[in-house]
Amino acid sequence: MRERALRALRAHVPELADVAVTELGRGLDNTAFLAGGLVLRVAEAATVRREAALLDALAGRVSLPVPAVRFADAKTGVLAFPLLPGRPLLGRPAPAALAEPVGRFLRELHAIEPTEVHGLVPVEDADPAEWLEDLDGPPELLDRLHAEVPAPAPRRVLAHADLGAEHILERDGTVTGVIDWTDAAVTDPALDFARLYRDFGAGFLAAVLDAYGGPTDPAFGERVVFFARCAALEDIAYGVPEYVRAAQRFLSGDDNVSDDPAEGVQAWDA
Structure with a gap:
């Protein structure tokens, strides 16, 4: 390299x-x-x-x-x-003031017509059932994931698709960059909220969603929770200590994430 x-x-x-x-x-x-x-x-x-x-x-x-x-x-x-200035938010809480600009950014990103990036990014179904293939973790959580597989999204948008704390740069309470667009795709918009939920909790994500303009479809919240849990297990399997610690905090209900991750996003589907 x-x-x-x-x-x-x-x-x-x-x-x-x-x-x-x-x-x-x-x-x-x-x-x-x-x-x-x-x-x-x-x-x-x-x-x-x-x-x-x-x-x-x-x-x-x-x-x-x-x-x-x-x-x-x-x-x-x-x-x-x-x-770019700043440093990744991995391992740090996100200042509350970041939620509004992140939500606005996602609204702008998802408004770009997929035809404008034809040939630059793949088109992916992001079928939740496929995320369970080869996924490892605590049997009780895997059983729950298998029992609560949401339906695929009814529409696709241009998404970063890996918008976790490690890819958001911050300095002095300001977002200074969104990096690593390797996984960008025309896919389920919920993917751009799942890792934010995993890394920063339901309160931060609710504020992001307010700035975004609300859920994109009736089952949006279910898919956010599902993808967040899957992404946390993937990070544990990846094995890098910082990622593992953050994923374990999410799955254990720490860092302002409730013991039942669906709590706090149920209102999105109302």
Whole structure:
């Protein structure tokens, strides 16, 4: 990964070829490095140009900052953009003041016509039943998930689809960026609320939803809860300590998330 980042850096920004390159972090799909204020995200080569085109399409269409592409090298699989200020909210509570701008951002994102990003992101059903395949965890929770599988969403929107605390940057009570658009898709809008619920609780999510304009369909809340539980189990299986601790807090009912996660979102479906 580092060698690919260095090759792309030498080819596109030779003036930074001799600066120190440090690893910022890694996920399931990519590894990010920092070189002289430039983020170099190394992922699958086939996705780099599509993600760069998506970010260009989002520029000026949403009110929260997204990465501004410096270059996209499909040969090495490197996407480069200037480092955004702030740090991820992973492991930290979200200031209440962030709910309104996040809700507004999601309203703007979901209003973009899927035809405008045709060919840049996949179209996914996000069938809740498919999320249970190979999912592991406490038997009582798995039994509950299998017994309460909601129906798929009646409509699809352009979604970030991985909007967890690790992908929201914050500084001094302000959202400074929404990063990592690798999983963006035309899919169930509930996916963009599920990880917010998992990471910040029902109160924060209710405020986000108020700014968004309310639920998108009658079973919206059921799918948010279902996807949040599944995502928490996936993070535990992923094994990174910070992710595991956050997921366990959610599943245990800590951090302002009720023992019954459906409580607090039932009103959304009214």
